[in-house]
Amino acid sequence: xxxxxxxxxxxxxxxxxxxxxxxxxxxxxxxxxxxxxxxxxxxxxxxxxxxxxxxxxxxxxxxxxxxxxxxxxxxxxxxxxxxxxxxxxxxxxxxxxxxxxxxxxxxxxxxxxxxxxxxxxxxxxxxxxxxxxxxxxxxxxxxxxxxxxxxxxxxxxxxxxxxxxxxxxxxxxxxxxxxxxxxxxxxxxxxxxxxxxxxxxxxxxxxxxxxxxxxxxxxxxxxxxxxxxxxxxxxxxxxxxxxxxxxxxxxxxxxxxxxxxxxxxxxxxxxxxxxxxxxxxxxxxxxxxxxxxxxxxxxxxxxxxxxxxxxxxxxxxxxxxxxxxxxxxxxxxxxxxxxxxxxxxxxxxxxxxxxxxxxxxxxxxxxxxxxxxxxxxxxxxxxxxxxxxxxxxxxxxxxxxxxxxxxxxxxxxxxxxxxxxxxxxxxxxxxxxxxxxxxxxxxxxxxxxxxxxxxxxxxxxx
Amino acid sequence: xxxxxxxxxxxxxxxxxxxxxxxxxxxxxxxxxxxxxxxxxxxxxxxxxxxxxxxxxxxxxxxxxxxxxxxxxxxxxxxxxxxxxxxxxxxxxxxxxxxxxxxxxxxxxxxxxxxxxxxxxxxxxxxxxxxxxxxxxxxxxx
Ligand code: B12
Numbered sequence: 001x002x003x004x005x006x007x008x009x010x011x012x013x014x015x016x017x018x019x020x021x022x023x024x025x026x027x028x029x030x031x032x033x034x035x036x037x038x039x040x041x042x043x044x045x046x047x048x049x050x051x052x053x054x055x056x057x058x059x060x061x062x063x064x065x066x067x068x069x070x071x072x073x074x075x076x077x078x079x080x081x082x083x084x085x086x087x088x089x090x091x092x093x094x095x096x097x098x099x100x101x102x103x104x105x106x107x108x109x110x111x112x113x114x115x116x117x118x119x120x121x122x123x124x125x126x127x128x129x130x131x132x133x134x135x136x137x138x139x140x141x142x143x144x145x146x147x148x149x150x151x152x153x154x155x156x157x158x159x160x161x162x163x164x165x166x167x168x169x170x171x172x173x174x175x176x177x178x179x180x181x182x183x184x185x186x187x188x189x190x191x192x193x194x195x196x197x198x199x200x201x202x203x204x205x206x207x208x209x210x211x212x213x214x215x216x217x218x219x220x221x222x223x224x225x226x227x228x229x230x231x232x233x234x235x236x237x238x239x240x241x242x243x244x245x246x247x248x249x250x251x252x253x254x255x256x257x258x259x260x261x262x263x264x265x266x267x268x269x270x271x272x273x274x275x276x277x278x279x280x281x282x283x284x285x286x287x288x289x290x291x292x293x294x295x296x297x298x299x300x301x302x303x304x305x306x307x308x309x310x311x312x313x314x315x316x317x318x319x320x321x322x323x324x325x326x327x328x329x330x331x332x333x334x335x336x337x338x339x340x341x342x343x344x345x346x347x348x349x350x351x352x353x354x355x356x357x358x359x360x361x362x363x364x365x366x367x368x369x370x371x372x373x374x375x376x377x378x379x380x381x382x383x384x385x386x387x388x389x390x391x392x393x394x395x396x397x398x399x400x401x402x403x404x405x406x407x408x409x410x411x412x413x414x415x416x417x418x419x420x421x422x423x424x425x426x427x428x429x430x431x432x433x434x435x436x437x438x439x440x441x442x443x444x445x446x447x448x449x450x451x452x453x454x455x456x457x458x459x460x461x462x
Numbered sequence: 463x464x465x466x467x468x469x470x471x472x473x474x475x476x477x478x479x480x481x482x483x484x485x486x487x488x489x490x491x492x493x494x495x496x497x498x499x500x501x502x503x504x505x506x507x508x509x510x511x512x513x514x515x516x517x518x519x520x521x522x523x524x525x526x527x528x529x530x531x532x533x534x535x536x537x538x539x540x541x542x543x544x545x546x547x548x549x550x551x552x553x554x555x556x557x558x559x560x561x562x563x564x565x566x567x568x569x570x571x572x573x574x575x576x577x578x579x580x581x582x583x584x585x586x587x588x589x590x591x592x593x594x595x596x597x598x599x600x601x602x603x604x
Contacts, residue, residue, distance in 0.1 A: 085514060132495060133515035133516040182514075369475040
């Protein structure tokens with residue numbers, strides 16, 4: 001047996017997962033409450049104590065951690081045109097596991113600068129222009145950023161012809177220059193930038209947030225939690241060397257404040273007659289819905305779905321819903337203790353999953369031309385994806401997880417929303433995905449085997 | 463000399479895809495940096511692409527006869543988006559049926575197009591016009 005400990009430092013919870021990498025087994029999992037104020041080691045100790053009650057004492061040979069504590073990796077993205085480089089810049093940051101507070105396009109204003117100062121991001125991603133294209137905007141924005149009052153790391157990944165001049169303008173700052181996130185129009189190139197963001201996260205952010213205090217217990221926080229999650233989903237989908245993955249998948253992580261959706265899929269148009277619009281999207285894509293969450297952002301669910309829909313899904317009286325939702329929003333640690341609230345939570349979860357996956361997935365628009373129907377697709381066509389993996393406390397501990405998750409699927413009443421048509425629902429019951437993303441950095445084969453066993457095999461039986 | 467940058471595409475709900483790829487290759491061979499947006503391109507897409515790539519000209523293609531409707535307002539939107547004075551060309555089968563070309567040309571010029579090309583225009587004609595409008599002399603060509 002070779003026990004390895006994987007830790008996920010969250011903002012309210014520290015989760016621990018112990019695995020035996022030799023036999024590809026989960027030894028135990030546990031979680032303990034943490035707050036920003038308390039030393040994060042305390043949560044870790046508590047979680048370990050809870051876990052060792054069932055596993056017995058374990059001598060860990062290796063320990064790895066990911067973190068979304070202290071607000072996660074806070075970023076802002078800057079590009080030129082909203083649906084072009086600004087979106088590419090946003091995709092790059094999200095895929096690196098960041099919390100993208102805001103994406104700016106065109107020239108930054110004084111008001112924008114004030115906002116940025118107040119938000120105090122950990123990293124700024126500055127892009128704009130294709131290679132050889134527009135350089136005025138990125139230079140102007142570099143000039144604006146040179147006035148920031150603190151030394152925020154800035155990743156420059158725009159028009160390569162403007163890179164040297166940007167570096168000159170920002171020469172007193174911590175900058176790194178990467179390949180353009182959009183070297184040619186519509187073409188995405190985000191991996192180099194993501195690698196750079198992760199490096200900065202390791203070098204600067206972890207220390208800065210007092211997370212390194214945990215370093216005596218953990219060989220190192222190696223990635224932001226969402227990045228671990230995305231890595232795990234990619235591994236489960238693609239496989240590793242001659243170990244096969246399960247194929248294209250969509251992942252949904254329903255939380256209290258946000259809902260993250262992942263897709264590991266090409267998403268190409270289903271037929272030749274479909275014309276693609278907008279930028280090419282990443283094969284491994286992460287989106288975050290900041291207004292969709294079961295507690296802090298519960299109002300956003302109601303707004304997106306409408307009270308009629310929530311009433312229908314829950315069977316509750318429409319008039320009552322706003323007041324109950326209000327209660328949830330102000331009691332963020334509330335767990336339903338009566339039938340009415342259980343029904344409401346169920347309905348909200350269904351609507352949250354549906355809204356978040358619909359926003360993540362591509363859309364198909366019918367256009368009537370003089371010669372008949374043609375189709376315009378933007379985003380990814382996920383209809384042929386075969387698996388939907390659900391994770392997150394709000395989902396895996398719910399009573400009707402499978403039914404809630406089925407709202408991620410294609411809906412005939414909204415045929416333009418390209419969600420999976422015939423996908424099997426897999427549940428991350430032990431909440432191990434982020435841990436497996438971490439483990440995969442050193443033991444990819446073991447991480448894959450464990451996920452296949454725990455999620456692909458056991459995960460579909462209710 | 464820096465390559466001049468062109469944004470090209472077929473406007474509106476038009477799906478005629480062959481001509482535009484021929485134009486792309488012809489323009490690239492003539493020494494231009496070409497961003498081809500393909501078919502079914504909206505006015506907004508031309509403009510966004512021109513801003514991002516820092517384009518020197520937008521060449522609109524229309525084959526299916528509805529070009530006049532599709533092109534209306536493009537110049538105003540360019541002005542609005544800060545692409546003041548960008549070169550605008552249009553060509554293909556830009557109107558329905560066979561209409562006297564000088565009238566068609568007049569209407570499209572009134573819409574703000576710098577040059578209007580009739581059916582069956584050879585790529586060489588357009589390339590010569592581009593050289594002229596950019597002030598590129600024969601000796602500078604690649
Ligand atoms: C193939 C074809 C189709 C195919 C297109 C397949 C595809 N995905 O590309 C299909 C069957 C889908 C089709 C559909 C239609 N078509 Co059709 N189609 C043709 C056809 C036979 C050939 C087009 C072609 O590829 N030509 C070869 C290329 C190389 O030439 P080109 O496109 O003209 O482009 C050259 C020049 O025009 C010029 N050029 C083009 N754009 C620009 C722009 C600038 C700025 C400049 C300077 C030059 C320039 O340079 C290009 C390269 O040399 C033409 C008839 C013809 N022989 O031209 C009709 C034709 C274009 N179609 C026509 C019509 C009406 C239609 C339909 C409306 C209905 C129909 N009758 O079928 C639909 C419209 C669909 C839609 N939403 O767009 C008409 C247009 C009439 C008009 N404008 O008044 C034509 C002319 C046939 C006709 N005589 O009636 N079509």
